[in-house]
Structure formats: structure tokens, C-alpha cells
Amino acid sequence: AQTVTQSQPEMSVQEAETVTLSCTYDTSESDYYLFWYKQPPSRQMILVIRQEAYKQQNATENRFSVNFQKAAKSFSLKISDSQLGDAAMYFCAYRSEYNFNKFYFGSGTKLNVKP
Amino acid sequence: NAGVTQTPKFRILKIGQSMTLQCAQDMNHNYMYWYRQDPGMGLKLIYYSVGAGITDKGEVPNGYNVSRSTTEDFPLRLELAAPSQTSVYFCASKAGGSPDTQYFGPGTRLTVL
Structure with a gap:
């Protein structure tokens, strides 16, 4: 079974600074997708960024980028120019190429942004 | 367009009671979760x-049942509630052409005492 591990329960960053959230995963599959989701206090889950395992190029979405290391099974999220609105829980998630209905989530990292 | 709605927002159950968590979406999505x-844990x-009439088990199905008689509704039934089912429950939906963009409801906080 796939597992997703987030080893940082909580992190803090100063507004306008850069922060990196870590995620590792375990799988025997070669084709899969990785995601970062944001969960603000409203508890809605918002897709932040998506990475296909077959792509070597790291995904970027505006201030959000990932460092995908397939051999190391590592998938970190970098947030540049942090804003107060970035404060939330961030979840790393895995989905198989072969069953796009089954997502596996990590335990989350709570990000605090200090003004 | 309300998106995904869930009721109730909060509920306290006694051990052994049953209840149904309601979930509805108005986006005509085939996939619901x-x-x-x-x-302190992930989802x-x-x-x-x-789709309507088709359901399947996920990672932790024991103690729950579902049905999908319409595209819009996907209720979750808890039979014989146990303290281990104390949790926040989220319903989500997605369109067939967007395999990763799930739309989540606001959640139901359930406590079993």
C-alpha cells in the first residue's frame, strides 16, 4: 500500500520570506501523481500544485513550486514571498496512475505566517 | 451554484446509534467521495x-455504508456508531475530465460518546 509521510507537524515563516514543506512517499508503482493541497480554517481542501511522476521538470504555480526527486521518493513544496493568506494546513497526497479515485494523504503541516 | 454541501455541520451520537451524513453537489459531477x-492526520x-448506482470501498470502509441513487446525492450511513468513528467527515466530487480537481464540502464534525 502507498504511504505518504509529512515529518513537519508545524512550521513558521515570516511574511515575504520563503518556506519549504517536506513530503516523502512510498510506492512500488512507476506511474503516479503527487499533489499539495491547502486546507484553510474553513476546512475546504484546495489543490495547490500537481506533479506527474513521468515528468522530470518540477511543477510551478506562481509562488508555489515543487522539488520532485523520484529516486528518493521526495516531494517538497516551496512557497516564495509568503503571504498571510498562505497560513493553513498543507497536505501532500499521492494518486496512482491506474486508479484516479484513490488518493493517499499525509498527516499535514500547519504553516504559520508571521507579519 | 452551491458546489458541494454537507449536512449536518456538527453532530453528537451515543455509542450504538445510527445516522446518515448527507452530501449533495450541483455540478453534475460523476465522481463523489x-x-x-x-x-492530526490526513484524509x-x-x-x-x-456514477449513480456504482460505489466502491476506499481505504477505511468498515462501519459505513453508502448509496448513490442519483448523480447529485451521496449519503454516508453509520450503523452502530463507535467512539473510533469520531472524526471530521468530508464529501468531495469531481468531473470526469479533471481527475485531480476535487471539490470538497465544508465537512461534518461527528463525536461519538
Whole structure:
């Protein structure tokens, strides 16, 4: 079974600074997708960024980028120019190429942004 | 367009009671999901449905049942509630052409005492 591990329960960053959230995963599959989701206090889950395992190029979405290391099974999220609105829980998630209905989530990292 | 709605927002159950968590979406999405989120943990998939009349088990289905008689509704039934089912329950939906963009409801916080 796939597992997703987030080893940082909580992190803090100063507004306008850069922060990196870590995620590792375990799988025997070669084709899969990785995601970062944001969960603000409203508890809605918002897709932040998506990475296909077959792509070597790291995904970027505006201030959000990932460092995908397939051999190391590592998938970190970098947030540049942090804003107060970035404060939330961030979840790393895995989905198989072969069953796009089954997502596996990590335990989350709570990000605090200090003004 | 309300998106994904869930009722109730909060509920306290006694051990052994039953209840149904309601979920509805108005986006005509074929795919719907039920997750639970325990304190300090990520979401775990309970059940999912790929269309009306079709459901399948997720990672943690024991103690739950689902049905999908319409595209819009996907209720989750708890029979014989147990303290281990204390959690926040999220319903989500997605369109067939967007395999990763799930739209989540606001969640139901359930406590079993």
C-alpha cells in the first residue's frame, strides 16, 4: 500500500520570506501523481500544485513550486514571498496512475505566517 | 451554484446509534467521495462512487455504508456508531475530465460518546 509521510507537524515563516514543506512517499508503482493541497480554517481542501511522476521538470504555480526527486521518493513544496493568506494546513497526497479515485494523504503541516 | 454541501455541520451520537451524513453537489459531477479526517492526520478515503448506482470501498470502509441513487446525492450511513468513528467527515466530487480537481464540502464534525 502507498504511504505518504509529512515529518513537519508545524512550521513558521515570516511574511515575504520563503518556506519549504517536506513530503516523502512510498510506492512500488512507476506511474503516479503527487499533489499539495491547502486546507484553510474553513476546512475546504484546495489543490495547490500537481506533479506527474513521468515528468522530470518540477511543477510551478506562481509562488508555489515543487522539488520532485523520484529516486528518493521526495516531494517538497516551496512557497516564495509568503503571504498571510498562505497560513493553513498543507497536505501532500499521492494518486496512482491506474486508479484516479484513490488518493493517499499525509498527516499535514500547519504553516504559520508571521507579519 | 452551491458546489458541494454537507449536512449536518456538527453532530453528537451515543455509542450504538445510527445516522446518515448527507452530501449533495450541483455540478453534475460523476465522481463523489467520502473521507474522514482524524485529529492530526490526513484524509482517509472511506467510499467512492463513479456514477449513480456504482460505489466502491476506499481505504477505511468498515462501519459505513453508502448509496448513490442519483448523480447529485451521496449519503454516508453509520450503523452502530463507535467512539473510533469520531472524526471530521468530508464529501468531495469531481468531473470526469479533471481527475485531480476535487471539490470538497465544508465537512461534518461527528463525536461519538
